Amino acid sequence: MKIFNKGKLKEADEFTIKEQNISSDELMERAAIQLFGWLKTQLKENRPKINLFCGIGNNGGDGLALARLLLNDGYEVEVYIVNFSDKRSDDFLLNLKRLKEHQFWPEFINENSDLPELNQGEIVIDAIFGIGLNRPAEGWIKELIQHINQSKSYVIAVDVPSGLYLDKAPEVPEAIIKAETTITFQLPKLVFFLPETAEFAGRVEIADIGLDQNFIAKTASEALLIQQHDAQRLYKPRGKFSHKGTFGHCLVAGGSYGKMGSVLLATKAALRVGVGKVSALIPKCGYDILQLGIPEAMVITAENEKFLEKTTIDFTPESICFGIGAGKEEATKEYLEQLLKERTAPLLIDADGINILAENQELLNYLPEKSILTPHPGELKRLLGEWEDDFDKLEKAKAFSLKYKVIVVIKGAYTITIADKNLYINSTGNPGMATAGSGDTLSGIIAGLVAQGYDATIAAVFGVYLHGKAGDLAAEKLGFEAVIADDLIQHLGEAYKSLFE
Numbered sequence: 001m002k003i004f005n006k007g008k009l010k011e012a013d014e015f016t017i018k019e020q021n022i023s024s025d026e027l028m029e030r031a032a033i034q035l036f037g038w039l040k041t042q043l044k045e046n047r048p049k050i051n052l053f054c055g056i057g058n059n060g061g062d063g064l065a066l067a068r069l070l071l072n073d074g075y076e077v078e079v080y081i082v083n084f085s086d087k088r089s090d091d092f093l094l095n096l097k098r099l100k101e102h103q104f105w106p107e108f109i110n111e112n113s114d115l116p117e118l119n120q121g122e123i124v125i126d127a128i129f130g131i132g133l134n135r136p137a138e139g140w141i142k143e144l145i146q147h148i149n150q151s152k153s154y155v156i157a158v159d160v161p162s163g164l165y166l167d168k169a170p171e172v173p174e175a176i177i178k179a180e181t182t183i184t185f186q187l188p189k190l191v192f193f194l195p196e197t198a199e200f201a202g203r204v205e206i207a208d209i210g211l212d213q214n215f216i217a218k219t220a221s222e223a224l225l226i227q228q229h230d231a232q233r234l235y236k237p238r239g240k241f242s243h244k245g246t247f248g249h250c251l252v253a254g255g256s257y258g259k260m261g262s263v264l265l266a267t268k269a270a271l272r273v274g275v276g277k278v279s280a281l282i283p284k285c286g287y288d289i290l291q292l293g294i295p296e297a298m299v300i301t302a303e304n305e306k307f308l309e310k311t312t313i314d315f316t317p318e319s320i321c322f323g324i325g326a327g328k329e330e331a332t333k334e335y336l337e338q339l340l341k342e343r344t345a346p347l348l349i350d351a352d353g354i355n356i357l358a359e360n361q362e363l364l365n366y367l368p369e370k371s372i373l374t375p376h377p378g379e380l381k382r383l384l385g386e387w388e389d390d391f392d393k394l395e396k397a398k399a400f401s402l403k404y405k406v407i408v409v410i411k412g413a414y415t416i417t418i419a420d421k422n423l424y425i426n427s428t429g430n431p432g433m434a435t436a437g438s439g440d441t442l443s444g445i446i447a448g449l450v451a452q453g454y455d456a457t458i459a460a461v462f463g464v465y466l467h468g469k470a471g472d473l474a475a476e477k478l479g480f481e482a483v484i485a486d487d488l489i490q491h492l493g494e495a496y497k498s499l500f501e
């Protein structure tokens, strides 16, 4: 699903009004009908008091239209107009008139008003600011927002939590609504998926207001949210007459004394994701561990007992996963350097492989095009240096990805894959996956997909999706806390099957 910025959302809005020959308030009515339908479904027979806070722009207009629908249905409603300016939008005014025609008079509040009482068990609808926010909320509006946040009412934001920008980091986080749920129109917004801003939105629901599908389809977006149907399209079915040679040979090179489990996990994950063959290349001390731990894999050992070093292998793999549990010995660095320069196979570099690159930045220039790097936030910082906020982080990571023509997978709650200026935001996964070895399995999955012939970007995006889905399926059975990395591997088969459910 595409993610548009503010400018493109407004264009979609205008295009739809022209194309469908409707007035802008009809679009607002659709938005309100969606909000109303969602609320009614959620509330079932319950009839809590609903306090609507409406700004004076179109977000406020949505709130007023919703208030009318709620009143018509007999809900107990209080409407507060957050009267911060006289520059009211036309559709706000129209909906205010309609509300008055229903003999309902909202309460206008300003800096001299008392803060309204908001109680537990009541609902707050936040329709103060939408995507039109152009400066932080200040003064009494900030106080009102804080009052709403401190109340025990259930807060539902219309389109975006008021005070949250779509395209930059918050300047005053205390002046942003913290919603339990955000009902956003038509398309998800990038800020709902970034660590510093996601918490303001809470649970996100997308309401279809019928914006023109052709416009959405033909307009380039800066980001994509990868959901089930997107992932399904990336899947390549296995041919009936295929054999193990069809699905490639993946080399997992890593491990050091005490960290052999990571290679075991990546190797298993590569096999479970469907690769034909996997060879693990490890220091000598890991031989028994690998052979006993995963009989399906082949094992090659380096000369050294405890760490990885240059080793000649007598086959050409379809992909190489380098760096997990590898340590940063000089000999290991030299081996990575050789792999980078030889360019024998597509490379995925993780963990200490990334740390070696960060400490020897001259090596970055040898990264083969479309190599995949899978840093967690700490590794990313070592690679890119400090960033100011999430937007700055994304800009820096994008610049890095463009400069070296590589794919960067920023691991986190919503893992973001960056390739060719595009952002692919993953929708699967859960906090149960914050566990040792989870990243190692992801590396094995992605390298395993590359070896099977998936394009590197697709392998990264699809692999991240499958990994997250396996985590969701594992957590469903086990609960978040009990999920361990091996469970992710165990659920890969079900993750594949779920693509078509």
Ligand SMILES: NC(=O)C1=CN([C@@H]2O[C@H](COP(=O)(O)OP(=O)(O)OC[C@H]3O[C@@H](n4cnc5c(N)ncnc54)[C@H](O)[C@@H]3O)[C@@H](O)[C@H]2O)[C@H](O)CC1
Pocket (backbone or CB within 6 Å): 009, 010, 012, 013, 027, 028, 031, 055, 056, 057, 058, 059, 060, 061, 062, 084, 085, 087, 089, 128, 129, 130, 131, 132, 133, 134, 135, 136, 137, 138, 141, 158, 159, 160, 185, 209, 211
């Ligand atoms: N996307 C769609 O297709 C639809 C969107 N709808 C809703 O419209 C809003 C966007 O409305 P807009 O009038 O452009 O802006 P806002 O209501 O968000 O705010 C406007 C108002 O507030 C002023 N302002 C901005 N920041 C501040 C501030 N910090 N302090 C004081 N005043 C501020 C600004 O200058 C404007 O005057 C969208 O989110 C949807 O909810 C449609 O209803 C349906 C179609």
Ligand SMILES: [K+]
Pocket (backbone or CB within 6 Å): 059, 126, 127, 128, 129, 130, 157, 158, 159, 160, 161, 162
């Ligand atoms: K809002």
